[in-house]
Amino acid sequence: MMFRLLLSGALIAAPATALAQSGPVSEKSEAQIVCELTSDCDAFNQELASRDKGALRDFSMIRKKGSAKPTVAAVVEYAAPKKRAVAAPGKRAYVATQPAVAAMAKPxxxxxxxxxxxxxxxxxxxxxxxxxxxxxxxxxxxxxxxxxxxxxxxxxxxxxxxxxxxxxxxxxxxxxxxxxxxxxxxxxxxxxxxxxxxxxxxxxxxxxxxxxxxxxxx
The missing domain is CATH 3.30.1330.60 (OmpA-like domain)
Incomplete structure (x- = not known):
């Protein structure tokens, strides 16, 4: 019993230790580096849009197997895409997603x-x-x-x-x-x-x- 408690405690403590060693600096793509250095973010916006589509597709597949509502993690350091309603004459409005724009503290x-x-x-x-x-x-x-x-x-x-x-x-x-x-x-x-x-x-x-x-x- 004591061994199980110790093992359980070690498993709980391990993620906390890993988190303490990690920092806010993460690896960046070539497009993200260009975006941050020049504010030319077209390529990075396309990269984020492609990443979002992939994430939504993956979560959609997971959702079919369970009843829990999936959630998509926000991209660290960047603003989430804004949505706007678009309606054509005589047609029902739909929601379109605008490209994500980097929220840079220091351009x-x-x-x-x-x-x-x-x-x-x-x-x-x-x-x-x-x-x-x-x-x-x-x-x-x-x-x-x-x-x-x-x-x-x-x-x-x-x-x-x-x-x-x-x-x-x-x-x-x-x-x-x-x-x-x-x-x-x-x-x-x-x-x-x-x-x-x-x-x-x-x-x-x-x-x-x-x-x-x-x-x-x-």
Whole structure:
């Protein structure tokens, strides 16, 4: 009996631990990066619309098997599509969904979870796809005439000088990756901020502060 209680407690505690380690920064598509950096959101709106259609289709299939009413999770950081009634002469009105528009707090900036090996400026294999999407976004026609700050950020594990130096090396490493994937180096300005700029609402020691921020200069 005691073993079962302990096992039950471990299963309940596990999701809470995972949640505590996760942060508000999630991986982003090439279209979303372009949208946030330039406010050119046509491609991202189409991506969201396609995603919504897929989600509705999946939930429709699930609903046929049960009586519970399905719910569709909202897209994090983005406003839900607005609906409007449309009626043709002599016909019944129907509801049409307008394209979703990104609700950006800071236009011209995107935050990405590009991770590096502990204490190193080596980009982890699992983050290379995200870095590649960033390179593709910066090479698009809507961003091709712009310059960007590539900002490296850390948590507060270790001293301030150590983290400033580490974040600077990581920013330069990401710039090197972008250049190796076709981005002109003159368009990129690497900066290391250490743990001086934690994410809003988080303490400097939060793991989610280990991130990269791309800021449009001009």
């Amino acid at each position: 011209g900036q995107t935050t990405l979870p590009i991770n590096f090996a502990s204490g190193s400026a080596s980009i982890l294999p699992g983050s290379r796809a995200q870095a590649q999407r960033l390179a593709n976004a910066i090479k698009q026609s809507s961003t091709s005439g712009s310059r960007f700050i590539v900002g490296g950020h850390t948590d507060s594990v270790g001293g301030r000088e150590y983290n400033l130096e580490l974040s600077n090396r990581r920013a330069h490493a990401l710039v090197d990756f972008l250049v190796s994937n076709g981005v002109d180096r003159s368009r990129l300005q690497p900066e290391g901020y250490g743990f001086d700029k934690p994410l809003p609402g988080l303490t400097a020691k939060a793991a989610a502060n280990r991130r990269v921020e791309i800021v449009k200069i001009d």
